[in-house]
Amino acid sequence: MYSKKKGLLAATAAASVFALTACGGGGAGGGEGVSFSDSPSGSLTAWGFDNADEVGTSRLDYAEEQLSDIDIDIDQTAFDAQKFTTRVASGNVPDVVQMDRQFVGTYAAQGLIEPLDECFAAHGVDPDEQYYESVMDDVDWDDKVWAVPQFYQPPAIMLNKRVMDAAGVTNEDIDTSKPDVLLDAVSKMYAESGGNPSVLGFDSVGVNQAGLWMLGYGGELMDDDGVPTLDDPKNAEAINYLKLLFDAQGGYAKYKSFTDSFDTFGDNNPYVADQVGAQVNAQWYVNVLTPYVDQVEIEAVPFRDMEGEPFTVASGTAFVIPAGAKNADAACAWAINLTSQDAWMAAGQARAQTISDTPGAINTGLFTGSPAADEAIRAEFVTESGNAGFDQTISTFYEVVGEGESYGASPAGQEIQTELKNAVTSALLGDKSTEEALADAQEAAMRAYDSATEGQ
Incomplete structure (x- = not known):
């Protein structure tokens, strides 16, 4: 296992496309009896986070500060579809997993992950308000929300x-x-x-x-x-x-x-x-x-x-809670905190510091999946670089991000x-x-x- 301050997928990494292995039946809805609160405790295991950079570690640090009653272990190895389905079938699952959003519907239909509507409600988050519509459409299936989105690479x-x-x-x-x-x-x-x-x-x-x-x-x-x-x-x-x-x-x-x-x-x-x-x-x-x-x-x-x-x-990753997770409550709180406005602003600050420490570096912004976070990071940290072509390119991506499907x-x-x-x-x-x-x-x-x- 990996330390709780390491292991989150870098914002600048290309979104991986995972070839998922089909798993038989099960039906949608995951396990029964899962509940969520605003005051979780205990231990948490997470999996699927690799290539950490300052955007990831700053958010992990923020989540750790907010969830001081939770002991977090992160397996830094990359997500593996076949391993995931095998672990769910055996009951040996982590509490939270990062995966590509394109395949959330597949796992939802197979009953391998939990619906998260009550997770969002427990923390007072309206996902339709927090995330781009196109991002939410990636993780909505059968009138339920199945993942906490992060990143959006238009x-x-x-x-x-x-x-x-x-x-x-x-x-x-x-x-x-x-x-x-x-x-x-x-x-x-x-x-x-x-x-x-x-x-x-x-x-x-x-x-x-x-x-x-x-x-x-x-x-x-x-x-x-x-x-x-x-x-x-x-x-x-x-x-x-x-x-x-x-x-x-x-x-x-x-x-x-x-x-x-x-x-x-x-x-x-x-x-x-x-x-x-x-x-x-x-x-x-x-x-x-x-x-x-x-x-x-x-x-x-x-x-x-x-x-x-x-x-x-829309493309990008998301957090899911596997069916059979031992501490779904902590998993929910952790995912919500990692993708909160304050966490993204901490990431923006960390990225800006890295840019300032690197001669000639250009801040291209962060594309988080949340329009409010994107706008706030751009307003505070993305300044003119002195290169008109790069500035125009950066602006073009900001202009199209809201046009996603x-x-x-x-x-x-x-x-x-x-x-x-x-x-x-x-x-x-x-x-x-x-x-x-x-x-x-x-x-x-x-x-x-x-x-x-x-x-x-």
Whole structure:
């Protein structure tokens, strides 16, 4: 086990996508007899927190101060889906676990986690007031709330102005609501060497961000009840356009080989090396580029839906309480305190101190899942950096965060994500038509949905 002052997932880390292992039946609702109060005590075990930085440790310190009657042990190892389901089945579970929000609905439907409506009520928190609507939609299922959200990483389009200027492309040309304009801009910026890509005009991140494109085109991955809808015709429109983008840049296979070689987090990253003209990125990637402020020329524009409106999707982690937790009361209080306004302000202060101690560092803000916390941190700690491009990029992410939409919560969340990626990859490679690939994915996702909801 790990000390209670260490182990929380860093705000600047990319949100991990966990491939959950399906678990049979059980039904929604978790265990019976769970109660929550505003004065918990005893011991608490937590799991799934890794890569701690000052944003995490400052919040852990704050929660420790507020919960002096609780003895907290944190297992710093990363969350593992198969291990989680095995532990719940055996009854050997931690009291609180951090996981990706996209899969909360799956565990809720399987009866592996507890509903938390009474947890929020015990601490006087209205989750619909505290968190972005899109963030809450990630953890709402069957008219209950199943997790305490933390972090929100909205994607937008980060621009490489050197590549764009050399090709005569403007910010207005990088507009996802104008497919023909964007495709023309991509063709102007794209370059090859020896028949292989050397500069991508636009990296759509088409497989990992397929859901963003589908929802932006007016499609959906599931309906309001969590029933899979992967074969929605609007989804096919989005994937067909993505294929046009890839085909204009050497095809998906060559694109994949090229991007796999990127030094994404290093000194020769795609913006330093001028390997992209524009790229879909989550907000955390701005942090990756701050050490290279003198070597890159960046700006950003929103992803836009087909109506031309700024659009993004919610992603991030959350705390859940497993069914069978021995001290759900303490787990609830701990999660609530870690995501409180005061905890986030402590994190903002800690991040600001780190920035001030690092010559040339830029404060890009924190994106917490709570609009009030985001606004307060920005107002107090995010100042002009002296680099107009970075300042404009930071502002763009703040502008789009309120425009987010949730993928939704579903008992088949695991299968929807897995089959979506398989279908998009197959369509982009030309192994199947888009419609055929999505139809096959829908069939597999429905089997998972029917199995998860059987008897409910």
